[in-house]
Amino acid sequence: MSKGYVIITGAYGGLGKALSLVYAKEGFGIILIGRNKTKLQDLDSKLADITEVKSIICDISNWESCKNAHTQITALNLRIKILINNAGITYIQNFNKDYKIAKYRELIDTNLNGAVYMSQLFIENLTQNKGSIITISSVIGYAPVIGRTAYAASKFGLEGFFSVLKAEQNNRLHIMMVYPTFIQTQIRAVVKGDKTINEVLTPQEVADKIIKAYTEKKSKIYIGKTAKLSYYLYKYFPNFYVNLMRKKVADEI
Numbered sequence: 413m414s415k416g417y418v419i420i421t422g423a424y425g426g427l428g429k430a431l432s433l434v435y436a437k438e439g440f441g442i443i444l445i446g447r448n449k450t451k452l453q454d455l456d457s458k459l460a461d462i463t464e465v466k467s468i469i470c471d472i473s474n475w476e477s478c479k480n481a482h483t484q485i486t487a488l489n490l491r492i493k494i495l496i497n498n499a500g501i502t503y504i505q506n507f508n509k510d511y512k513i514a515k516y517r518e519l520i521d522t523n524l525n526g527a528v529y530m531s532q533l534f535i536e537n538l539t540q541n542k543g544s545i546i547t548i549s550s551v552i553g554y555a556p557v558i559g560r561t562a563y564a565a566s567k568f569g570l571e572g573f574f575s576v577l578k579a580e581q582n583n584r585l586h587i588m589m590v591y592p593t594f595i596q597t598q599i600r601a602v603v604k605g606d607k608t609i610n611e612v613l614t615p616q617e618v619a620d621k622i623i624k625a626y627t628e629k630k631s632k633i634y635i636g637k638t639a640k641l642s643y644y645l646y647k648y649f650p651n652f653y654v655n656l657m658r659k660k661v662a663d664e665i
């Protein structure tokens with residue numbers, strides 16, 4: 413593959429699938445990462461008509477599983493150009509006696525630690541290939557939304573981690589953070605209170621914006637009007653933002 417390969421975690425999820433398709437159509441080889449063999453095979457067979465595809469079973473919240481995926485990918489001797497840290501879960505629950513610490517741990521292990529594990533394993537390869545790490549954050553990576561303490565901790569954690577990594581790398585590696593507003597996916601399907609707010613983007617429109625921003629080597633991209641508005645409101649009028657957000661999501665939890 414002349415353009416090299418893109419590793420996409422959470423590849424058969426809503427945004428992951430859209431990203432896999434746009435990067436495949438752009439001429440990249442795709443390495444699909446996921447936990448479910450059948451879902452991986454299904455997407456693999458769809459993409460195989462468009463580009464070179466490899467599928468690797470991996471639970472990104474588990475370091476040994478990530479190391480195993482790295483060993484399998486390294487053995488293929490491919491030119492890895494991009495890592496997309498996309499896999500993620502949510503947990504919507506106010507922080508009170510009903511809050512489940514096991515859920516908090518699982519979320520941090522997936523959203524934050526999983527991205528760190530994959531980045532550490534592939535950083536040398538990516539730097540050699542003047543590659544990119546693209547990480548999917550959220551509006552909740554810079555502005556609070558009630559009921560999402562664990563999710564915010566994971567996305568703010570990613571923010572801190574990658575801001576330091578970007579400074580360390582000093583342009584040897586392109587690092588891009590993505591902040592989309594709500595996307596029409598299954599991420600909230602397993603949690604109570606799925607009442608999305610304001611605009612909801614399609615995975616396709618988010619993936620199109622991500623590949624454009626990647627091509628332009630942007631370091632941050634805010635996707636959707638709510639993402640941009642929340643950024644400015646919380647930065648300049650934090651109390652106003654919090655009151656507005658509370659009214660919009662209070663009955664969701």
Ligand SMILES: NC(=O)c1ccc[n+]([C@@H]2O[C@H](COP(=O)([O-])OP(=O)(O)OC[C@H]3O[C@@H](n4cnc5c(N)ncnc54)[C@H](OP(=O)(O)O)[C@@H]3O)[C@@H](O)[C@H]2O)c1
Pocket residue numbers: 421422423424425426427428445446447448470471472473474497498499500501522526548549550551591592593594595596597598599600
């Ligand atoms: N949807 C939104 O409104 C929204 C908004 C802003 C940002 N985001 C971010 O966008 C990213 C993609 O989410 P999505 O909306 O596309 O959700 P999704 O449809 O639920 O997809 C999430 C994917 O992550 C995978 N995953 C979860 N835990 C994993 C693990 N331990 N190891 C490997 N894969 C794992 C899931 O696979 P399984 O089926 O095996 O669990 C699934 O394929 C996430 O980082 C999310 O935080 C979403």
